[in-house]
Amino acid sequence: MEASDGHFTRQTGPTDFLARLSSADARDLIQASQRKLFARNEFIFKAGDPGRHVYFLQQGRVKICQPAPEGKDVILWFCFTGDMFGMAEVARGGGRVVHAQACEASEVLVLSQNELTDYLKTHSAAALPIMQVLADRLRALGDVVVNLINDDAQTRIIKLILRLATRHGIRVGQDIHLNIHLTHQEIADMVGTTRQTASSVLGHLKRQGLMRLENRRIRIDSMELLDEMTNST
Amino acid sequence: MEASDGHFTRQTGPTDFLARLSSADARDLIQASQRKLFARNEFIFKAGDPGRHVYFLQQGRVKICQPAPEGKDVILWFCFTGDMFGMAEVARGGGRVVHAQACEASEVLVLSQNELTDYLKTHSAAALPIMQVLADRLRALGDVVVNLINDDAQTRIIKLILRLATRHGIRVGQDIHLNIHLTHQEIADMVGTTRQTASSVLGHLKRQGLMRLENRRIRIDSMELLDEMTNST
């Protein structure tokens, strides 16, 4: 068991892009870019915007979600300190297809497309980490797709929690804390169910003592037991 | 390569990686890599393999699918002539999580991880097209996720067909031909339904004169009408 639902290792998170750059490359990136601040819930960009900038999250938390016709936005992933986002549209061209919204007050570095290509010309070693981030997300989305296709609502929710825990969880004593403010509605939207179903599944898990929600933040009591529920019931 | 210029948005296919390289870069890539042939249905790699090589499809068609616990493989996407695949694991490290299987006799260029990094050092302009390919797939998977979450079976199937047509369709007279051999089962697996439901939806569409299946290959009579069915019924 090596891949998707395995156990977690790095604290820096597999998503910490900035940490992967050499310190010289990171310094130059900071120098080449412009610093910007965003308030909680503010949009950094929205679907439909031109999309000529890449962002690096220096501090804070950002939610990437893709709007669907009837206002049902789907949360694709979260960005944490060190993460890069907005890259896809810059590389590929065309406008934004997703929103990027600050979950809390956040500080980002902004680089225009031209600045990025210039930077890459002189810092070719930075290309690989970028590919890594993209590759990593590709794999994560692949898992999501498989999950959506094969699993029932309860399993989807459990696997979502495990995915988040693996990527963003912090061990606190016996527990694992997820420092993401999530409503049942948002969980449902990430997993393709209704709020009601999500509520009932989460209630069920809570009653089994597998996890809690404290102030809309997930606390996991036992990854192992949660994982087991995946193949049964 | 050609995919003749009809009324289509993008011709060369957004997926044609090799076409995006400068001719010098492409030449060097071919020189640095090793040529390999695969028979129809042969696996180029399987989930669990080490995954230290990138592949460039010179000729043929390759199916990328991710295995799920109970043997229900999910087809994530297809690669056509000029496409790159196997990049994600090379960039990210870790074993393969997907299978790559030749849909027909295919010819690929193989590059080891080291050869790739060496190549990128001397051909830094090639980094951007790689990012483009990854970004493009990321976006495609995002669409799939939203589609899976929001739409019912019929709409999912129609949108799948439209996606494939947009990316890989070839205009032939009034029709658009999709040169991909697909069984109902495979369509169902891409879209998260059962074979029976897929059969019935496809039968329905055929009866409406919106599309046909000739020798397991999709022929679309009217993209417009198909598209309309997306928002109704």
Next chain:
DNA sequence: TCCAGAATGTCGGCTGGCCGACAGACATGG
């Protein structure tokens, strides 16, 4: 050319989970 194995068409029963509805519990900013 022929034939076995694969793919398709279709039916009915059954159920997971959607939908609407509402009461109670928070949490947050004034």
Next chain:
DNA sequence: CCATGTCTGTCGGCCAGCCGACATTCTGGA
């Protein structure tokens, strides 16, 4: 510290789509 709007728990009715089963058609390899 309170009020209000948001979030959570839970219920019952209902239906899209799953499942199993079967007959029929197709097709690709020998």
